[in-house]
Amino acid sequence: MPTTELLVHKNQLATTRVREVPDAPLAPGQVRVRVDRFALTANNITYAAFGDAMHYWDFYPVQGDGADWGTVPVWGFGTVVESGCADVPVDERLYGYWPMASHAVLTPTRVMPAGWTDGAAHRAPLPAVYNQYERTGADPFYRADTEDLQALLRPLFATSWLIDDFMADNDFFGARTLLLSSASSKTAYATAWCLSQRAGIEVIGLTSAANAPFCQSLGSYHRVLTYDALESLDPATPCVYIDFAGNAALRRRVHEHFQALRYSCSVGGAHVTELGGAKDLPGPRATLFFAPAQSKKRSTEWGRAVLAERMVGAWQGFLAAAQSHGWVQPAHAQGPAAAQAAYAQVLGGRMDPRVGQMVSLAGD
CATH class of the missing domain: 3.90.180.10 (Medium-chain alcohol dehydrogenases, catalytic domain)
Incomplete structure (x- = not known):
């Protein structure tokens, strides 16, 4: 065959x-x-x-x-x-x-x-x-009754958990406000869920008007803004941009608006028709996040067994939330x-x- x-x-x-x-x-x-x-x-x-x-x-x-x-x-x-x-x-x-x-x-x-x-x-x-x-x-991740959710969410959650860990590992680059683009995407809202478990962090989701109600319903974002409302945020706010959209025009708006942008983290390309380079931007250089690098770092520091145990524990909490709320x-x-x-x-x-x-x- x-x-x-x-x-x-x-x-x-x-x-x-x-x-x-x-x-x-x-x-x-x-x-x-x-x-x-x-x-x-x-x-x-x-x-x-x-x-x-x-x-x-x-x-x-x-x-x-x-x-x-x-x-x-x-x-x-x-x-x-x-x-x-x-x-x-x-x-x-x-x-x-x-x-x-x-x-x-x-x-x-x-x-x-x-x-x-x-x-x-x-x-x-x-x-x-x-x-x-x-x-x-x-x-240890496997349950026969949740195969679809595992396939849909598990690899995304691994990336999200590592983004959260990377941010905490770097003390959020001195900021306490994190902006997440493409906030309705699964990797973004899984990251928001991880970040929301931490005290003293404000997580703001940026999304389209059509997807704003869904993002608000998740309960993982402290605030949800449509893309056209970005400039309503205080430009003096020390913040980190976590970019799941890959939208070049949006990235430039973020960099030009925020005078105290501490870190610009490129993760995905959900807005595939609007991708573009990140040269000549004010503020910090847009840096690609590579999940295997953070995984390797923690595996070296903690050992593979401890890394797996921590990730499985977090995954179980996220899966329970996704199931109970029908995400x-x-x-x-x-x-x-x-x-x-x-x-x-x-x-x-x-x-x-x-x-x-x-x-x-x-x-x-």
Whole structure:
């Protein structure tokens, strides 16, 4: 049975195509995993928007279609359907980083009871956190009844938790007001939730008029402002800008308005049609946040077990809040045409912020 792939044009992100690739025999040590379902969020649009600069296209390079087409990595669940690795049995269920495809071929190395690493040579230079696959039977994050929420929120929450930790690690750069753009995006409001657990911090969400009521309903922002109200804030306020939108014009407005901007943190590119450079801005240089770097720092300082324990504890609190308040309502897209439509909706920012898009290309 061939593998179905959803490809994206690297320089025209709205252009997609579906292709079927015959399955080649596995090499010794490889496994074939059926990608049962994966999440599509603004986080994945960020992967595409920064695909060249941050090497996201390199995880699942497209074979045979030249350099213009790429596979956007996604988070979700898969099941081993064929195994040439004695330590990874058929039917084992995994959580991890997949291609937008029906199947993926991986090379398990460093196999442990909790999971293993894809040892494919092309992934060796890439951040290790993206190369790890968790066995659901031993995963402390895993609950069988919340798979959709895990796929939609867990990778975003990990980034959000690390942003919160990075800010606290740097004493919020001497500020106590934090501005978050694209406040309705899941990574933004997960960050707001983490920050809201800390005393003495004011978290302000910046969003569109259409999404303002949703952001206000979350209870994680102390204030929610529409983008056109930005200049109503006191320009002398010492603050930090955490940018999930990537909107170049908005970034410039923030930098020009706030005389005491202490730090400018670039995280995402949710406003994909309005991305742009950050040169010649007043105030601090806009600095890209790279979650694996903060994760590696804390893993070195605390040890991996302590880092995991702290993150799992925070995740459980966030998941409980998301469930009890209905922050996310999973929607399911099955098959290539539905997957393309779902991708176009997420790319265009046309999704209801409460909807979490789950996709499967693996068939019924």
